[in-house]
Amino acid sequence: MEKRVYFKGWFLPVLLITPQLLITIIFFFYPAGTAIWWSLFNPDPFGLSTKFVGFANFDFLFADSYYIESFYTTAIFSSLVTFFSMGIALYLAVLADRLIKGAGIYKTLLIWPYAVAPAIAGILWMFLFDTQTGLISWYLGLLGYDWNHLLNDTEAMGLVIVASTWSRVSYNFLFFLAGLQAIPRAIIEAAAIDGARFWRRFWTIIFPLLSPITFFLVVMNIVYAFFDTFGVIHTITKGGPGQSTTILVYKVYSDGFVGLDLGSSAAQSVILLVIVGFLTILQFKFVEKKVHY
Amino acid sequence: MTGILSGTALSATEVHWWHAFKGRLGTLLAEQVDQFNAAQSDYKVIQNRKGNYSETLNAGIAAFRAKKHPHILMVFEVGTATMMAAKGAIKPMYEVMSDAGANFDPDGFIGPVKGYYTTTSGEMLSMPYNSSTPVLWVNRDAFKKAGLNPDMDLSTWQKVGNALDKLKSSGHKCPLTTAWQSWVHLENLSAYHNVPFATKENGFAGMDTELVFNGPVQIKHIQAMGDWAKEGKFIYAGRRNEGGKAFRAGECALYTESSAGYAGIKKNAKFDFEIRHLPYWAGVQGAPQNTIIGGSSLWVLSGHSSKEYKGVAAFLNFLSSPVIQAAWHQNTGYLPVTLVAGKKTKASGFYDSNPGTDIAGIQMTRKSTTSVSKGLRLGSFDQIRGMIDEELEGVWSGKKTAKSALSSAVKRGNVLLRRFESSNR
Numbered sequence: 001m002e003k004r005v006y007f008k009g010w011f012l013p014v015l016l017i018t019p020q021l022l023i024t025i026i027f028f029f030y031p032a033g034t035a036i037w038w039s040l041f042n043p044d045p046f047g048l049s050t051k052f053v054g055f056a057n058f059d060f061l062f063a064d065s066y067y068i069e070s071f072y073t074t075a076i077f078s079s080l081v082t083f084f085s086m087g088i089a090l091y092l093a094v095l096a097d098r099l100i101k102g103a104g105i106y107k108t109l110l111i112w113p114y115a116v117a118p119a120i121a122g123i124l125w126m127f128l129f130d131t132q133t134g135l136i137s138w139y140l141g142l143l144g145y146d147w148n149h150l151l152n153d154t155e156a157m158g159l160v161i162v163a164s165t166w167s168r169v170s171y172n173f174l175f176f177l178a179g180l181q182a183i184p185r186a187i188i189e190a191a192a193i194d195g196a197r198f199w200r201r202f203w204t205i206i207f208p209l210l211s212p213i214t215f216f217l218v219v220m221n222i223v224y225a226f227f228d229t230f231g232v233i234h235t236i237t238k239g240g241p242g243q244s245t246t247i248l249v250y251k252v253y254s255d256g257f258v259g260l261d262l263g264s265s266a267a268q269s270v271i272l273l274v275i276v277g278f279l280t281i282l283q284f285k286f287v288e289k290k291v292h293y
Numbered sequence: 294m295t296g297i298l299s300g301t302a303l304s305a306t307e308v309h310w311w312h313a314f315k316g317r318l319g320t321l322l323a324e325q326v327d328q329f330n331a332a333q334s335d336y337k338v339i340q341n342r343k344g345n346y347s348e349t350l351n352a353g354i355a356a357f358r359a360k361k362h363p364h365i366l367m368v369f370e371v372g373t374a375t376m377m378a379a380k381g382a383i384k385p386m387y388e389v390m391s392d393a394g395a396n397f398d399p400d401g402f403i404g405p406v407k408g409y410y411t412t413t414s415g416e417m418l419s420m421p422y423n424s425s426t427p428v429l430w431v432n433r434d435a436f437k438k439a440g441l442n443p444d445m446d447l448s449t450w451q452k453v454g455n456a457l458d459k460l461k462s463s464g465h466k467c468p469l470t471t472a473w474q475s476w477v478h479l480e481n482l483s484a485y486h487n488v489p490f491a492t493k494e495n496g497f498a499g500m501d502t503e504l505v506f507n508g509p510v511q512i513k514h515i516q517a518m519g520d521w522a523k524e525g526k527f528i529y530a531g532r533r534n535e536g537g538k539a540f541r542a543g544e545c546a547l548y549t550e551s552s553a554g555y556a557g558i559k560k561n562a563k564f565d566f567e568i569r570h571l572p573y574w575a576g577v578q579g580a581p582q583n584t585i586i587g588g589s590s591l592w593v594l595s596g597h598s599s600k601e602y603k604g605v606a607a608f609l610n611f612l613s614s615p616v617i618q619a620a621w622h623q624n625t626g627y628l629p630v631t632l633v634a635g636k637k638t639k640a641s642g643f644y645d646s647n648p649g650t651d652i653a654g655i656q657m658t659r660k661s662t663t664s665v666s667k668g669l670r671l672g673s674f675d676q677i678r679g680m681i682d683e684e685l686e687g688v689w690s691g692k693k694t695a696k697s698a699l700s701s702a703v704k705r706g707n708v709l710l711r712r713f714e715s716s717n718r
Binding site: 042044045064150241242254257258259 | 354357531705
């Protein structure tokens with residue numbers, strides 16, 4: 001018979017989960033609830049008059065073709081940032097894992113960009129690619145290529161993707177490296193003795209064994225691309241040219257903090273909340289089944 | 294002991310002022326405050342920087358909601374309609390002055406500046422602080438290098454167009470660049486050619502105003518700029534004043550930017566530069582009219598004690614005094630917002646030793662303002678400017694014609710105006 005361990009009484013369990021519960025309530029449920037509440041109103045900036053408008057804020061948003069466009073922009077941006085930052089991180093982690101000499105130095109250097117805040121990362125990349133004074137754009141000019149992310153949509157999108165990817169690779173690298181080091185050497189050595197070459201070992205053994213980490217990172221990176229890349233966009237393109245790099249979270253900011261349109265801004269954050277929640281549920285329902293723990 | 298304490302700042306009433314200035318402007322502002330505090334002992338003004346213009350307005354609004362707001366808030370001209378609509382949040386300037394029994398004359402301010410912050414019934418709601426207007430900055434050395442006479446007439450866009458052709462054909466990389474594209478090339482362009490930017494006197498006469506900046510004059514100008522962009526004669530540098538970097542470095546020949554660019558250009562330019570009037574299109578009836586202002590004004594927020602408002606009145610009166618205003622104008626390139634300050638500067642010989650610094654003032658005051666040249670009063674205007682920026686970028690990149698871009702900006706902006714109207718009714 002199975003023997004279960006359980007604690008009597010309720011005081012200790014409640015005490016133990018209280019801090020976590022409080023944090024969740026104060027920093028998640030309360031703000032999210034407030035956003036949902038305000039999305040039904042159209043207040044003036046000073047809070048002098050607040051009118052209940054029902055779903056008018058949502059109607060207003062979905063009547064705007066630029067807002068709909070922003071969904072495509074966000075989808076392209078998020079999927080490319082997630083793909084590249086994870087792909088590059090995995091490649092670097094595999095290389096670093098096989099290092100014999102100087103592994104510590106390489107690992108430390110690869111982790112460094114994680115210490116750089118997204119806004120700072122944006123400014124660094126902007127300096128390199130500034131259309132007038134940027135180092136890289138100057139070299140491109142020597143090669144006869146006229147770099148101008150101020151007016152070229154594709155270049156602008158490329159630049160914010162590169163900057164966002166760069167500042168995320170370290171984080172992913174850390175997790176992948178830890179995952180790789182947790183794989184028992186004996187399995188890999190057995191495969192090697194059986195004559196499997198590196199890439200065969202990678203795809204048939206290492207990659208499947210990494211899948212819990214990969215899954216976790218996919219969820220985390222999509223959340224990152226949706227929310228934390230705001231600083232990069234703000235410093236490099238401010239959503240332009242036109243609205244070609246205006247991702248959803250940037251529009252929440254610019255309508256709320258620049259436009260002082262709190263109703264619309266609240267409605268947009270509710271929409272974002274729903275999308276990210278939905279994506280996460282989808283991932284847990286369908287992708288997680290393929291994960292080997 | 295008591296004798297020492299009674300005269301010190303301990304008994305002084307505090308007046309808080311939130312602003313958006315850093316660097317040289319921040320230093321000059323702090324000096325004004327120190328001067329006021331040293332000159333009297335009843336009040337103590339405490340200044341605080343809260344970020345850029347948008348961030349300062351935001352900080353003020355958030356503080357108002359939390360009932361922790363300052364007495365004086367610096368608001369950029371774009372936020373004027375937002376502040377005017379917030380009736381319960383502000384204490385109009387004229388009221389602050391009359392309550393305090395201060396001797397204050399709104400007619401002492403120059404017309405276009407006063408008009409911007411005054412209701413149609415003649416009540417001045419905020420105190421003009423820093424005001425500037427766009428002018429044309431010329432790199433004379435670049436003209437010489439291109440074989441052009443730097444003294445050539447650049448008063449009209451037609452003539453500027455000829456100069457751009459020559460600069461380009463001589464191999465110049467950046468014949469023309471600009472700062473604040475919407476402010477210079479649409480808002481000021483409209484006033485300067487005496488055509489409306491929006492109905493209802495550009496919003497002065499009612500919140501039910503609609504944007505109309507897709508008229509023939511505006512389309513012609515934006516299309517010309519678009520063509521110049523395509524031909525490499527107009528170089529787009531960004532939505533704010535990013536173009537200034539290239540101009541100050543001597544890389545651009547012509548630059549349309551606020552007269553307040555003076556301090557920076559004078560300090561950094563290692564070439565012979567000159568200030569000219571903003572060009573206009575010859576052949577447009579009524580042009581050149583007058584240009585309009587940009588900058589900020591000081592709003593007094595409601596909910597403080599009458600003793601504190603007395604201090605506010607004293608401080609604002611101090612700020613608009615001729616000595617302070619003349620020094621501010623000469624140090625920064627902002628307009629002398631009072632008539633006396635302008636006269637004082639002229640009498641001191643400043644304009645003779647700093648040629649061109651009087652251009653902005655002349656450009657704004659040589660004609661009296663019309664119903665469409667006194668300024669703009671539009672809600673959500675910071676956002677509308679963002680939309681204009683987006684659409685203009687479409688023209689500069691050649692993806693859109695001037696007509697379709699301006700019409701789209703008008704359409705999108707009108708949606709926001711209606712939304713602003715309904716949330717403030």
